[in-house]
Amino acid sequence: MRCLLLISCSSRKSKVSGNIPAMKRYDGNTYRVIRKAFRDGSLRPDLDIKIISAKFGLIDGLSAIPYYDQRITKAVVDQLKPQITVKLNEYLKVEKYSEIYVDLGKDYLAALKGVTLPANVKQIYATGRIGQRLSSLKKWLRDSG
Numbered sequence: 001m002r003c004l005l006l007i008s009c010s011s012r013k014s015k016v017s018g019n020i021p022a023m024k025r026y027d028g029n030t031y032r033v034i035r036k037a038f039r040d041g042s043l044r045p046d047l048d049i050k051i052i053s054a055k056f057g058l059i060d061g062l063s064a065i066p067y068y069d070q071r072i073t074k075a076v077v078d079q080l081k082p083q084i085t086v087k088l089n090e091y092l093k094v095e096k097y098s099e100i101y102v103d104l105g106k107d108y109l110a111a112l113k114g115v116t117l118p119a120n121v122k123q124i125y126a127t128g129r130i131g132q133r134l135s136s137l138k139k140w141l142r143d144s145g
Contacts, residue, residue, distance in 0.1 A: 002047070002096070002097050009053040011071065012028045021061070033141065050091070057084050092117070100122070101126070102125050
């Protein structure tokens with residue numbers, strides 16, 4: 001069984017022109033931790049990454065996206081929430097996970113209202129200050145389950 005990581009986009013982005021994978025476009029601390037684990041060969045092999053983007057809604061970590069500058073607001077959440085809800089609910093019907101790790105701030109977390117996370121799946125929600133969240137994520141990313 002696979003594991004799912006749900007994260008938000010990052011205000012810090014690569015300004016490389018054209019479309020590049022979201023995991024390369026976003027350059028916040030969370031993305032740096034994920035890329036380092038990948039480079040080290042210690043990233044868990046059973047991982048799917050989904051991103052809640054303030055511009056594009058729910059996207060895959062490999063989705064090619066352009067540079068943009070848009071912040072999350074309640075209005076943006078209200079606009080994107082239907083798309084996020086439908087896409088994630090459909091995705092969760094197809095893919096079967098043993099764990100779902102959610103690392104979203106409160107504004108992004110509001111976009112998940114209406115999503116039905118499977119009850120029989122271990123759900124982990126990142127908590128604490130940024131350092132604690134990054135440390136927990138780093139440990140979880142390297143855990144082979």
